Amino acid sequence: MGALATPWLLELVHRMGYLGVFIASFLGTLSILFPVPYLAVAYLMGASGGYNPLLIGLAGGLGAALGEMPLYFLARVGRLALKERTLRGLDLLRTFLGRYGVLIILLFAATPLPDDVIYPALGLMKYDVAKLFLACFAGKTVLTTVVALAGELSIEVLDIFMGEAGFYTQVAVIILIAVSVFIVLKIDWEKLLSRFAGVGQG
Secondary structure (H helix, E strand, O other), X not given: OHHHOOHHHHHHHHHHOHHHHHHHHHHHHHOOOOOOOHHHHHHHHHHHOOOXXXXXXXXXXXXXXXXXXXXXXXXXXXXXXXOHHHHHHHHHHHHHHOOHHXXXXXXXXXXXXXXXXXXXXXXXXXXXXXXXXXXXXXXHHHHHHHHHHHHHOOOOOHHHHHHHHOHHHHHHHHHHHHHXXXXXXXXXHHHHHHHHXXXXXX
């Protein structure tokens, strides 16, 4: 397990404790090109016995959630280049998601699912940033706490959660992000959702 966490990360956590896992988690989700294995850090912190798994989870969850935000905001800025019809469709899609958007974010953030895929799409939809952040924070906190608790109990879980650190997985995530953005932009959501609403009324 220790091989998954680079020496500088372990030194950071050793010196800074919970602040260290916050920084590691922020860096871990900030970049999809050069991922930092923050879950390995959380696991090793839990295994050390000197830290509270819940506090590890809260610090890691906050850092990870903040690290995900640039993807959302970059996509949201990208709305400025879109046509009016596309924007209307995206706004309809946001309304259609309604309360289920929070559940989707929570599911992706709290599991090994590649949640980087959904944030650009949510940014293009101008999804409520407060709901996005809180759902992401809650999900990442659950995920990091579970991993830290597994470390404390010496349960092997990193093989499940650390697949995201692999090179080919990162390439796949980047491709999925591109595909999700393409789909969100190319589908005529205004026409599709209007047709869907018509079927529902019928």
